[in-house]
Amino acid sequence: EALPGDGYVRVAAEAAGRTAKPLAILANLASGVDRRxxxxxxxxxxxxxxxxxxxxxxxxxxxxxxxxxxxxxxxxPPPPAPPEEVRARWRARLAAPGRLSELDGLALLADYGIAVxxxxxxxxxxxxxxxxxxxxxxxxxxxxxxxxxHKSDAGGVRLGLAGPAQLAAAWAELAARLGPAMLVAxxxxxxxxxxxxxxxxxxxxxxxxxxxxxxxxxxxxDRRFALPPLGPRAAARLLDRLAARPLLDGVRGGxxxxxxxxAGAVARLSVxxxxxxxxxxxxxxxxxxxGPDACLAVDALVLPRARGSTATPAAARS
Numbered sequence: 001e002a003l004p005g006d007g008y009v010r011v012a013a014e015a016a017g018r019t020a021k022p023l024a025i026l027a028n029l030a031s032g033v034d035r036r037x038x039x040x041x042x043x044x045x046x047x048x049x050x051x052x053x054x055x056x057x058x059x060x061x062x063x064x065x066x067x068x069x070x071x072x073x074x075x076x077p078p079p080p081a082p083p084e085e086v087r088a089r090w091r092a093r094l095a096a097p098g099r100l101s102e103l104d105g106l107a108l109l110a111d112y113g114i115a116v117x118x119x120x121x122x123x124x125x126x127x128x129x130x131x132x133x134x135x136x137x138x139x140x141x142x143x144x145x146x147x148x149x150h151k152s153d154a155g156g157v158r159l160g161l162a163g164p165a166q167l168a169a170a171w172a173e174l175a176a177r178l179g180p181a182m183l184v185a186x187x188x189x190x191x192x193x194x195x196x197x198x199x200x201x202x203x204x205x206x207x208x209x210x211x212x213x214x215x216x217x218x219x220x221x222d223r224r225f226a227l228p229p230l231g232p233r234a235a236a237r238l239l240d241r242l243a244a245r246p247l248l249d250g251v252r253g254g255x256x257x258x259x260x261x262x263a264g265a266v267a268r269l270s271v272x273x274x275x276x277x278x279x280x281x282x283x284x285x286x287x288x289x290x291g292p293d294a295c296l297a298v299d300a301l302v303l304p305r306a307r308g309s310t311a312t313p314a315a316a317r318s
């Protein structure tokens with residue numbers, strides 16, 4: 001049945017009948033299309049989108065659906081899981097009473113193939129110097145007080161300590177305020193600070209998070225989420241959605257980060273989330289330092305899931 005009139009409705013309907021490509025009418029203003037003409041267009045199978053912002057958002061969703069379908073057509077398997085005994089050991093540890101220390105968190109990441117900065121627990125200044133000699137100068141000194149999740153906020157981190165005298169002075173100052181339990185860690189090479197995490201959503205279960213990292217993570221709120229597990233290409237696409245993503249390409253002549261290593265770390269964390277997410281309230285990696293030659297997890301906080309808990313954890317920490 002022919003459409004009345006000679007205007008854009010007829011043109012759109014005729015064009016839609018000649019192509020398999022999606023076709024829509026987009027009006028700049030909401031309610032900017034005559035209701036009768038809009039009904040005729042929709043009856044002919046031509047969507048009518050009213051309002052520039054919402055219309056373009058709809059078209060972006062259509063393109064995203066196309067890209068997701070194309071991505072699913074290309075195999076992108078997640079990295080292999082660690083041996084079953086590793087998974088069973090961590091499930092038992094997460095289910096047991098007691099806190100997990102930063103060293104525990106770093107060991108968990110390392111068991112799932114994520115590179116971490118070496119660190120040693122120390123209980124006195126002489127042990128700290130011996131640890132620094134073993135790890136190599138310069139080093140970082142961090143409080144290991146178990147009730148402090150936000151070490152930087154508490155002034156509990158000293159970086160770039162280049163010798164025994166600096167380390168001893170930092171030890172004395174931190175011990176006086178925060179107690180003698182501390183870690184000596186190797187310094188990570190320079191790079192872009194990201195944050196990774198596993199959070200538990202009451203509807204979807206464990207989710208993988210990527211975010212701009214460092215002490216401003218909560219202020220910037222530049223973060224994205226995905227269901228695990230992820231292959232490396234899916235992890236790279238997740239990173240591409242960050243506002244901070246251009247920093248990984250290098251800034252003002254600086255070197256670009258190893259994007260493959262960063263995407264690999266995200267993918268490996270997603271395997272951890274798929275394996276252990278039901279035992280986790282949250283897992284935080286902040287910062288993950290992405291440099292040209294390495295991608296290293298510097299700090300890790302692991303919160304086991306409380307038995308019977310249904311609370312939704314915070315998405316990230318500083």
